[in-house]
Amino acid sequence: MSVRLKLTLSYAGLLMIAGVLLLAAIWLFLLRYAPAEAISLRGELDENGRHGPGYFIPGRLDLWRAFAPKAAVLAVFLLALGLGGGWVLAGRMLAPVAQITEATRLVAEGSLSHRIRLPGRADEYRELADAFDAMLARLEAHVAEQRRFAANASHELRTPLAITQTMLEVARNDPRQEVGELVERLYLVNARAIDLTEALLLLSRADQRSFTHEPVDLSLLAEEAAETLLPLAEQRGVEIRTAGDVATASGSYALLLQVAVNLMHNAIVHNLAEGGTVDVATGAGPETVTLVVENTGARLTPQLLATLTEPFERGTRRIRADHAGVGLGLAIVKSIVHAHDGSLLLEARPEGGLRVTVALPAPS
Numbered sequence: 069m070s071v072r073l074k075l076t077l078s079y080a081g082l083l084m085i086a087g088v089l090l091l092a093a094i095w096l097f098l099l100r101y102a103p104a105e106a107i108s109l110r111g112e113l114d115e116n117g118r119h120g121p122g123y124f125i126p127g128r129l130d131l132w133r134a135f136a137p138k139a140a141v142l143a144v145f146l147l148a149l150g151l152g153g154g155w156v157l158a159g160r161m162l163a164p165v166a167q168i169t170e171a172t173r174l175v176a177e178g179s180l181s182h183r184i185r186l187p188g189r190a191d192e193y194r195e196l197a198d199a200f201d202a203m204l205a206r207l208e209a210h211v212a213e214q215r216r217f218a219a220n221a222s223h224e225l226r227t228p229l230a231i232t233q234t235m236l237e238v239a240r241n242d243p244r245q246e247v248g249e250l251v252e253r254l255y256l257v258n259a260r261a262i263d264l265t266e267a268l269l270l271l272s273r274a275d276q277r278s279f280t281h282e283p284v285d286l287s288l289l290a291e292e293a294a295e296t297l298l299p300l301a302e303q304r305g306v307e308i309r310t311a312g313d314v315a316t317a318s319g320s321y322a323l324l325l326q327v328a329v330n331l332m333h334n335a336i337v338h339n340l341a342e343g344g345t346v347d348v349a350t351g352a353g354p355e356t357v358t359l360v361v362e363n364t365g366a367r368l369t370p371q372l373l374a375t376l377t378e379p380f381e382r383g384t385r386r387i388r389a390d391h392a393g394v395g396l397g398l399a400i401v402k403s404i405v406h407a408h409d410g411s412l413l414l415e416a417r418p419e420g421g422l423r424v425t426v427a428l429p430a431p432s
Contacts (some may be wrong), residue, residue, distance in 0.1 A: 294310050297333055
């Protein structure tokens with residue numbers, strides 16, 4: 069049976085039960101004051117010796133004969149009313165479900181842009197429809213982001229392969245070309261392709277949340293990342309300064325270390341040509357622990373700031389001429405932070421440079 073029919077029978081059944089109980093209560097009330105047998109009383113004599121009006125008190129059998137047909141008619145009326153009214157009420161109650169079902173069918177066919185937008189007062193159906201609309205919005209945004217990412221990744225991976233093919237064709241057509249120079253250039257192109265592939269694999273791993281949670285001290289991660297990147301900082305004339313308290317989070321040590329390395333590497337590379345600094349600080353609160361990486365550099369516009377975490381966004385203002393990364397550093401950071409149920413905040417410093425704040429839930 070359909071849900072509408074089940075609800076209709078339920079409404080009709082409840083109405084019938086209520087009606088039968090009411091008729092039973094009336095019958096019991098009548099039985100309380102009705103004698104078992106009928107009583108007939110003759111009236112008193114008047115001055116002419118004639119009897120006045122008499123009195124007749126019906127018995128229980130007489131009451132039953134008068135009450136039963138009317139009770140049966142009323143029961144039939146209640147049944148018809150319950151079935152008809154229950155069918156109409158069930159249809160009205162299930163109308164929002166039909167809209168949600170239609171929206172689900174459209175989504176199954178690939179239409180992620182459809183929204184229910186259920187009108188009316190805020191009730192359980194409205195909450196369900198709003199939650200469904202919110203889920204569709206997030207799903208549509210996620211699918212669009214994945215499609216954009218796949219297109220960008222395909223383009224980025226195709227570039228080094230196309231460069232390699234061009235170099236090999238030139239070498240084949242020009243046998244006099246220096247083999248050492250060709251090998252060196254092919255090595256650089258291949259290294260870039262490997263870096264890009266490893267970054268894509270790391271990004272995929274973070275998105276799938278396929279890691280084991282363990283206590284991780286962000287202050288130790290910051291120190292380890294600073295030691296790892298110290299040669300690069302000295303080469304570029306950038307000073308790294310670390311400070312802060314013990315800040316223990318729960319998550320993957322390797323992935324959170326990658327967050328610190330990516331942020332500090334980005335801060336070193338996108339810094340002043342001379343006299344640049346990178347300040348790294350950790351902190352612990354009652355509910356969150358933070359890792360803050362702040363660097364000097366050029367002033368950033370709000371439009372550029374909004375694109376820094378997008379994959380493969382490497383505008384000329386974001387990179388130095390001697391460093392062209394794969395364009396996934398901050399995108400990986402964003403993905404790892406979200407996989408750890410944290411938040412990532414990017415702020416442009418008024419005097420130039422960038423301040424990045426990573427906030428992660430503190431272990432309970």
